[in-house]
Amino acid sequence: MQLEVEITGKHFESAAGERHHVLADIKFSLRAGEVGVFVGPSGCGKSTMLKILAGLDHDYQGKVSRPTAARLGMVFQEPRLLPWRSVEDNIRLAAPSIDEKRLSELFDVLELTEHRSHFPGELSLGLARRVALARAFAIEPDFLILDEPLASLDDALAAHLREQIATLVESRVVITLLVTHNLDDAVHLGDRLFLLSARPARILQEVPIPTPRTTRSAAEINHIKADLVQRRLAKI
Amino acid sequence: MLRLLSFLLFLVTWWIAALLIGDVKLPAPPAVLTVMLREAASGALFINLGATLARVALSFTLAMALGAAIGYLMGRVKLADRIGDPWLILLLNLPALVVIVLAYIWAGLTEVAAIAAIAVNKLPTAVVMLREGTRALDRSLDEMATVFAIPRGRAFRHVILPQLGPYIAAAARSGLSLVWKIVLVAEYLGRPNGVGFEIGVAFQLFDIPLLLAYSLTFAAVVLVIETVLVQPFELRTSRWRPRAA
Numbered sequence: 001m002q003l004e005v006e007i008t009g010k011h012f013e014s015a016a017g018e019r020h021h022v023l024a025d026i027k028f029s030l031r032a033g034e035v036g037v038f039v040g041p042s043g044c045g046k047s048t049m050l051k052i053l054a055g056l057d058h059d060y061q062g063k064v065s066r067p068t069a070a071r072l073g074m075v076f077q078e079p080r081l082l083p084w085r086s087v088e089d090n091i092r093l094a095a096p097s098i099d100e101k102r103l104s105e106l107f108d109v110l111e112l113t114e115h116r117s118h119f120p121g122e123l124s125l126g127l128a129r130r131v132a133l134a135r136a137f138a139i140e141p142d143f144l145i146l147d148e149p150l151a152s153l154d155d156a157l158a159a160h161l162r163e164q165i166a167t168l169v170e171s172r173v174v175i176t177l178l179v180t181h182n183l184d185d186a187v188h189l190g191d192r193l194f195l196l197s198a199r200p201a202r203i204l205q206e207v208p209i210p211t212p213r214t215t216r217s218a219a220e221i222n223h224i225k226a227d228l229v230q231r232r233l234a235k236i
Numbered sequence: 237m238l239r240l241l242s243f244l245l246f247l248v249t250w251w252i253a254a255l256l257i258g259d260v261k262l263p264a265p266p267a268v269l270t271v272m273l274r275e276a277a278s279g280a281l282f283i284n285l286g287a288t289l290a291r292v293a294l295s296f297t298l299a300m301a302l303g304a305a306i307g308y309l310m311g312r313v314k315l316a317d318r319i320g321d322p323w324l325i326l327l328l329n330l331p332a333l334v335v336i337v338l339a340y341i342w343a344g345l346t347e348v349a350a351i352a353a354i355a356v357n358k359l360p361t362a363v364v365m366l367r368e369g370t371r372a373l374d375r376s377l378d379e380m381a382t383v384f385a386i387p388r389g390r391a392f393r394h395v396i397l398p399q400l401g402p403y404i405a406a407a408a409r410s411g412l413s414l415v416w417k418i419v420l421v422a423e424y425l426g427r428p429n430g431v432g433f434e435i436g437v438a439f440q441l442f443d444i445p446l447l448l449a450y451s452l453t454f455a456a457v458v459l460v461i462e463t464v465l466v467q468p469f470e471l472r473t474s475r476w477r478p479r480a481a
Contacts, residue, residue: 054383072383080380084398093394094384139384 001032001067001142003053003175009061010048010200022048023060024200030192032067032142035169035176035213037186039228040196046179047077049201050147053177066143067175073141075149079128081120087131088116095138106134110164126157130164137168144169146178150185162188166213187224189213195231205231263445271449280434281453288419288430288454291347295354296415300408302355303362308400310363311370320363327360332418336425345426357418362407369403401473409466416458 010023022045030036040046051057053064054074066072081090091106092098107113110130120128129149136144149165150158162185169176169189180186186193193207207228211220247265254264275281310317310324339353373396381391423432431454438447 051379054379056379056382072385074380074383076376076380078376080376082377082395082398084401085394093386093390135384 001070001175002065003030003067003143003177004063004065005029005053007049007052007060007062007064010045010052010057010059012048021200023052023202024197025202026062028194028203028206030175030177032175033173034191035178035189037178037180037190037193038196039180039183039186039193040201041198042181044196044199045201046196047147050074050145050177050179054145070142070175071139072143072145073136073139074145075129075132075136075147077147077149077151079120079125079132081128081131081135083120086117086119087112087123090120090131091135091138094135095140098138103138106137109167110134126153126161129153129161133161133165133168140172141174144174144176146176148180149178150180150182158182158185165189170214183225183228184221187221187228188216193228195228207231261444263448267445268448268452271445272453275446275449281450284430284434284450285453285457287427288423288432289457291351291354291419291423291427291430292412292415295351295358295419296408296412298351299355299358299411299415300362300404303359303407303411304366304400304404306359307363307366308370311367311373317367324360324363327356328364332357332421336418336422340426347427350422350427354415354418354422358411358414361414362411365403365407365410366400369400372403373399398473402470405466405470405473409470412462412466416454420454 005026005028007023007026009021011019011021013019026049028036038046038049048057052060053066054072055066081087082093085093088103091103104113107116110133112127112130112134115123115127115131120131123131133149136146146165150161153161166189178185178189187209191209191213193209194203195205195207196202197204207224209216209224250262251264254262259267272281306320310320335356336350336353339349339356343349343352377395377399378391381395386395419430420432420435423430424436427433431450434450435447438444438450
């Protein structure tokens with residue numbers, strides 16, 4: 001099972017009629033079990049790329065081959081929960097066939113058990129993001145897209161949630177694609193990092209991380225981060 | 237408790253006004269109550285009220301169903317909006333009386349004409365509200381439903397419809413108040429029964445107790461329906477919203 005992506009161009013027209021070039025050269029492939037992390041500056045076109053990969057945007061040049069019949073789970077930048085349905089009902093809408101045992105496990109890992117009957121309006125952003133993660137994992141995805149799932153959370157909460165994501169990613173064989181501008185998230189979670197340029201986005205460099213996620217030491221993580229900063233500076 | 241107090245205040249004001257103006261133009265509450273009881277005992281009050289309520293129910297349901305469907309279509313499809321908009325403006329500004337008279341001329345003094353005329357009067361407000369509701373739908377939730385492959389019917393029921401709920405409730409409330417008013421005119425002009433017909437008879441006979449008996453009973457029924465049906469529905473469609481402190 002593999003994801004093959006070759007996007008050669010993506011344009012859109014603004015309300016004023018100006019044509020913008022958003023994506024230029026995005027070519028990569030990811031195997032099941034791999035976490036690919038895209039790191040790039042704000043506004044470079046990461047979310048546009050994810051929309052294409054999620055099948056929400058078909059107006060682009062190139063080709064995206066998703067594994068056939070792959071179940072897609074996605075965590076959007078904003079949690080996108082239905083405010084009129086409880087936490088549990090939000091998850092059950094996306095995953096109607098989930099059994100109680102699996103749901104309880106997910107709630108347990110993401111520390112949501114006491115919130116299952118709450119409405120999204122009663123949750124903090126951190127909790128709402130966890131619900132969005134639970135929903136994405138509840139469908140038992142083959143292909144998982146995480147669009148800045150930890151943005152605008154404080155450091156301690158982001159680190160905690162990052163550990164929870166790592167646990168979930170390790171728990172099943174899935175193609176995972178994470179977009180972030182946070183190097184900590186990228187190095188903690190990724191197997192391969194893709195450094196993106198400013199708009200129009202193109203892949204500047206691919207950086208593999210050979211050590212398995214679970215055995216990376218703090219020193220190694222810091223070393224990779226420092227290396228990434230050097231690489232990014234060198235490209236500017 | 238406050239509602240009861242408000243009702244008592246209304247009765248006292250009415251009674252004092254009746255004493256000042258005189259029984260001929262404004263009968264006191266007991267005189268009207270006597271007529272109400274007489275009409276109720278003969279069964280006429282219930283038959284006429286029943287006829288009016290049946291017309292309201294039919295025309296309201298028809299207008300809401302059609303209006304919601306057309307409004308949703310106009311909110312979703314630009315072409316439908318462009319084609320439908322001039323019609324909508326025309327219907328919104330056409331006086332109710334014109335629609336009722338034309339309906340009676342074209343279709344005769346029939347039940348179908350009356351119900352259709354009332355429904356046509358209510359239809360454009362439902363269309364406008366549902367069109368606005370559809371335009372305000374959150375596209376990011378549509379995308380969520382697409383990504384998670386939620387079947388269209390399920391997505392409509394659980395993602396779209398709850399967003400339209402407040403607009404449907406608002407259309408129902410404003411539409412119902414419009415229908416209550418128009419149904420009496422339609423009955424007055426061309427039906428052989430109903431509260432509007434009886435008010436017409438009372439007007440011709442200058443029978444003010446009869447006129448007030450029917451008007452007040454009608455108003456009481458409207459109040460009960462608003463309290464028992466419309467307000468709980470509004471509350472239900474917005475119960476997930478966090479309460480203001």
